[in-house]
Amino acid sequence: MANKKVNKKDITGLLKEWGQQFAVFAPSRESGVAAMAEWDGKDTSFLDWYRNTVVPPKASFLPPMEEMFRFQKGKEGYNIAPPPKAERSQLLFDVRPCDARAMAILDMTFEQALEDPYYLSKRKSAILVGLGCTNPCESCFCTSMGVSPAESADVDLMLIDIGDDFLVEEVTAKGKELISKTSGLKEATKEDEAKAKQARKASYDKVTRKLDTGGIKDKLLASFDDEEFWEKVAAKCISCGICTLLCPTCYCFDINDELVKQEGTRFRSWDSCGFPNYTKMPMENPRQEKWRRVRQKVCHKYEFYPMTFNVIACTGCGRCIRLCPVNWDITQVIESVPARTEAKK
Numbered sequence: 001m002a003n004k005k006v007n008k009k010d011i012t013g014l015l016k017e018w019g020q021q022f023a024v025f026a027p028s029r030e031s032g033v034a035a036m037a038e039w040d041g042k043d044t045s046f047l048d049w050y051r052n053t054v055v056p057p058k059a060s061f062l063p064p065m066e067e068m069f070r071f072q073k074g075k076e077g078y079n080i081a082p083p084p085k086a087e088r089s090q091l092l093f094d095v096r097p098c099d100a101r102a103m104a105i106l107d108m109t110f111e112q113a114l115e116d117p118y119y120l121s122k123r124k125s126a127i128l129v130g131l132g133c134t135n136p137c138e139s140c141f142c143t144s145m146g147v148s149p150a151e152s153a154d155v156d157l158m159l160i161d162i163g164d165d166f167l168v169e170e171v172t173a174k175g176k177e178l179i180s181k182t183s184g185l186k187e188a189t190k191e192d193e194a195k196a197k198q199a200r201k202a203s204y205d206k207v208t209r210k211l212d213t214g215g216i217k218d219k220l221l222a223s224f225d226d227e228e229f230w231e232k233v234a235a236k237c238i239s240c241g242i243c244t245l246l247c248p249t250c251y252c253f254d255i256n257d258e259l260v261k262q263e264g265t266r267f268r269s270w271d272s273c274g275f276p277n278y279t280k281m282p283m284e285n286p287r288q289e290k291w292r293r294v295r296q297k298v299c300h301k302y303e304f305y306p307m308t309f310n311v312i313a314c315t316g317c318g319r320c321i322r323l324c325p326v327n328w329d330i331t332q333v334i335e336s337v338p339a340r341t342e343a344k345k
Contacts, residue, residue, distance in 0.1 A: 004168040004185040005192055006159075011044050011166075013184060015093060022091035022127060025060060027053055036060055036092060050094060051135055052317065056248035057092055057099050058106060061123045065269040068118065068255070073262040089125035096133050098142045098317040100154035102248030103128070108309045109251055118268075127174060130155035131166075132199060136207045139318030141331055143204060144211040147315050150200040162195035211331045213302070213312060219337045220303040226338070227291065233333050234294035236326045241272035243320035243328070244297060249313045252278070273297055298333060 006014055015024050019039065027046040028037035035055035067083040107123065110116040132150030136142070142149055152158055156175035159166040167188055170176045179185065223229055244250045254271040257264050271278060273296050279287045287293045305313035314330070321329050 003170070003188040003193065004179060005162070005165045005188045006168055006185055007165050008047065010184055011047065012042065014182070015039055015044070016041065017182060017184070018091055018093075018178075021088070023086070023088045024091050024093060025057075026093045039093070046094065050131075051137060052096050052099070052133070052319075054246060054319070054323065056102065056246065056317070056319070057095055058103060058248050058251075060090055060092060061103070061119050061126070062106070062110075062251060062253075062270075065267055066118060068266045068268055070265050071263070086122070089127070090122065091127040091129065093129045094131040094159075095128050095155060096317070097130060097149060097152035097154070098133075098140075098145075098147050098315040099248050100128055100130055100152045101145075101147050101315045102317070104154040105249050105305075105309075105311060105313055105315070106251060108311070113308070127157075127178060128155040130158045130171075132158065132160045132203060134161050134199065134203055134206075136203065137318050137322055139209065139321035140207050140316060141209040141211045141318060142316035143207045144209075144213065145312060145314055145316040148200065148204055149207060150203040160196040160199050162192055162199060165192065167192055167196040209318075209331060211316070211334060213334065215339075216312075216334060216337065217303045217306050219339060220299050223338055224295070224299065229336075229338065230291040230295045233298075233336070234291040237274075237290060237294055237328055238326055239274050239276060239290060239293065240325060241274045242323050242325065243330075244272040244274050245270055246319045246323055248315060248317055248319070249301070273300070298330070302334065 015026070018024055019041065024039040025036045026039045027034060027050045029049075030037060033055060034050075034053040036053060036057045036059065069083060070081045072079045072081075103123070106119075110119040110123070130152045134150070136149050140149070150160055153171060156172045157178065158169040158171055160169070168179065168185060170179055244252065250272070252271045252273055253268045255266065255268045257266050273279075273287075274293050276285070276288065276293070278293075279285055287296060301313040305311065321331070
């Protein structure tokens with residue numbers, strides 16, 4: 001089926017139409033931080049200012065704080081009540097390819113490693129509408145991680161900026177079905193296709209930061225016990241957790257109960273392996289030293305995750321670089337890992 005196109009002036013109408021079926025989420029700065037938020041039904045200014053959100057779209061499926069269930073103590077035990085279900089599925093509009101890839105990586109954890117009903121109930125029913133990135137940040141290195149800023153196999157529909165219009169590409173069966181029920185779209189021409197091709201190349205060429213990950217898993221394994229190296233790497237880290245909390249592929253969480261007399265709520269919330277208390281146990285803390293926590297963060301993405309799923313748990317979105325208060329740079333760390341053939345004695 002031929003690709004479609006939509007005029008930028010018609011985006012409001014398009015989102016309103018989709019909003020009749022889905023809870024539409026789009027980039028917003030209303031909270032003071034760029035994040036995906038439920039669309040207000042009129043504002044499309046994000047098409048002008050949007051480069052990427054600070055809070056990654058993973059928050060739509062793995063919220064910063066999420067109710068798991070409520071419980072009440074009765075005479076014969078506890079009564080458990082699941083959280084209320086969302087009335088409508090989510091449609092995320094303008095997801096960048098790096099974040100779409102990140103959600104595909106998270107799927108491996110929450111579906112393949114262990115089926116997580118809270119995540120999957122939202123994720124499987126959602127529609128992802130991608131938007132090609134035309135103005136990557138200096139900190140972006142997505143192309144080194146196998147992600148193109150204007151292409152994605154990880155969304156249902158892909159939009160490419162071709163001037164006055166967006167080219168609309170069907171990627172999945174869900175995307176095709178949505179387009180078949182959408183009015184106001186026009187058939188894309190060969191000229192439109194040519195413009196989209198040029199836009200993809202231009203976007204790709206704008207990503208100038210490069211990272212060579214060849215052999216990184218083996219290098220990290222050989223350097224795992226090199227305390228001197230990790231001490232140096234961790235020297236300026238302040239353990240604030242920003243790089244992990246705002247990473248689109250990090251998924252660490254804590255679980256707590258909130259109690260009021262005989263009633264309570266169990267919820268989970270984002271946590272970080274960068275925090276000193278993350279691994280604290282009654283008798284010990286195996287990662288009390290900062291260098292051990294930094295090592296865990298780096299090795300999890302570039303060594304442990306590839307060992308389990310054969311993919312690096314990083315998409316080169318650059319958030320951890322541009323949002324770090326002390327300019328800690330993951331690309332510099334990876335490039336500095338010694339090229340050893342065996343572990344340091």
